[in-house]
Each structure stands twice: as C-alpha cells, then as structure tokens.
C-alpha cells in the first residue's frame with residue numbers, strides 16, 4: 019500500500035508527491051530538514067526538533083514554519099501510515115524559482131513543505147540493537163564542510179562523501195577533524211570519556227547541536243557525570259576510555275575502534291551503557 023505524504027498543505031499518495039525540477043532545493047540545496055524518531059507510534063522529542071527547524075529557517079531567512087500545524091501533520095501521517103517504529107522526515111525549501119538565479123526569488127514564490135514517514139523494518143531495528151550492544155567502528159576524515167554546520171541544511175555533500183568513505187572502509191561513521199579536534203560524525207555528535215569526564219565539542223557554528231546530544235548531556239549530568247563541552251584532540255583518541263555517538267536514529271552508539279585502533283579496552287564501556295539505559299528510559303516513558 020502506498021504511504022501518504024504531506025506536500026504543501028495536502029495529504030497525497032507517495033507517487034503523487036512530486037516537486038518541480040526548478041525547486042531551489044534541487045538547484046541549490048536551498049532548504050532545511052529534520053528527522054524525528056517514532057517509537058510505538060509516538061514521536062520522540064518532536065518539540066525540540068520543530069524548534070530547531072524554526073531556527074534553521076530563521077538562519078536561512080526562510081519563512082517561519084508553523085510548528086503547531088507541523089505537529090498536527092506529524093500525528094496525522096503517523097495515523098494514516100500506521101507508523102509504529104520509524105522516522106518522520108520534514109523538509110522545507112525556498113520553493114520553485116524559474117529562471118534559475120542565485121539570489122532569492124522576489125514576489126510570490128512559496129516554500130515547498132514536505133513531510134513523510136519511513137518505517138524501520140524489524141531487520142533494521144535488530145541491526146541497530148546489535149550495533150548498540152557490541153559497538154561500532156569509525157574512521158576520521160578531514161573537515162570539508164562550510165562554517166554553518168549548526169544549520170540543519172539539506173546541503174549534505176561532504177557528509178555524504180564522508181559516510182561513503184566510512185562504508186567503503188567497513189565503518190559505521192566518519193568523524194570530522196577540524197583544526198586538530200575530532201568534532202562530530204557525518205550524521206551524529208561525538209562524545210569521549212577522558213580522564214573520567216565526558217567531553218563533547220561545544221555547540222557552535224562547526225557542529226549541529228543534536229537533539230539526542232542535548233538529551234544525553236542532560237541525562238549524563240543527572241547521573242552525576244561531569245560533562246565538559248570542549249574539543250576532543252585527535253591526539254587524545256588513543257587515551258580515551260570510551261567514545262560514543264549520539265543521534266536521533268542511532269541513540270547512544272558506542273565506538274569501539276577508530277581508524278582500526280581499539281578505543282579503551284576495545285569493548286563497550288560503562289558510561290555508554292549507563293547513557294543508553296537513560297535514553298531508553300525516556301523512550302519507555304513515551305508509552
């Protein structure tokens with residue numbers, strides 16, 4: 019059965035959810051997005067995701083999205099598509115612009131607004147569980163992105179190329195290195211346990227301030243850990259007790275090897291385990 023997609027104010031079958039070849043997201047990657055995880059038919063952390071969408075829109079001078087309307091659309095799509103475990107994807111672009119020109123369109127161009135759902139298969143869910151249980155490998159790559167990584171823009175080519183490199187080297191994630199610091203993954207934030215403290219790059223223009231990152235920092239502090247928002251030097255990786263990623267879809271994902279070298283003992287550590295449990299408690303509280 020075809021799923022339903024929300025496109026510019028209408029609920030339409032997936033095969034009829036078509037956008038123009040002159041949409042500015044297609045021409046210039048001129049748009050923003052969000053991904054929200056749905057557990058047991060309920061969206062998780064929808065409010066902060068929609069708040070970040072609104073912030074991204076403001077930073078790119080796109081019209082302010084209607085958060086209440088998008089929340090209602092989310093619930094309606096979950097209902098219509100019978101979504102139990104999966105994700106909701108939001109994308110807003112600067113709309114159709116012909117003839118093609120870099121500067122913003124003047125006059126009546128309306129943004130393109132798309133919301134769609136993707137179910138997670140039992141196999142994908144099981145693979146995620148296994149990765150979280152056993153830990154994953156990562157590689158480091160030089161930073162090649164722009165200096166506004168705090169905006170969740172669909173301009174993701176360096177992230178795509180980095181992730182592909184990771185896949186080709188049998189790794190789960192590529193970690194960007196900027197000015198000698200390992201700052202975040204291609205689609206995740208990075209945490210280290212160094213000298214018994216949790217360290218993660220500060221929320222600034224060089225990283226996306228992940229919604230999972232913010233939740234995990236709160237959880238860690240509630241559990242009594244010291245969390246320092248500062249850079250993780252590339253040269254300190256070999257003395258980290260633990261490393262882990264966070265993201266909406268990966269949750270708390272332990273890294274047990276970087277560039278082929280074990281992290282700490284080479285096994286998932288106690289801090290990642292405690293933070294995985296705290297994250298899962300919050301998910302369970304949704305029900």
Ligand SMILES: Cc1ncc(COP(=O)(O)O)c(C=O)c1O
Pocket residue numbers: 177202203204205206207225226227228229230231264265266267
């Ligand atoms: C570059 C980057 N950093 C971090 C994240 C994690 O963000 P969140 O926790 O909101 O999923 C993402 C998610 O897509 C990302 O693309």
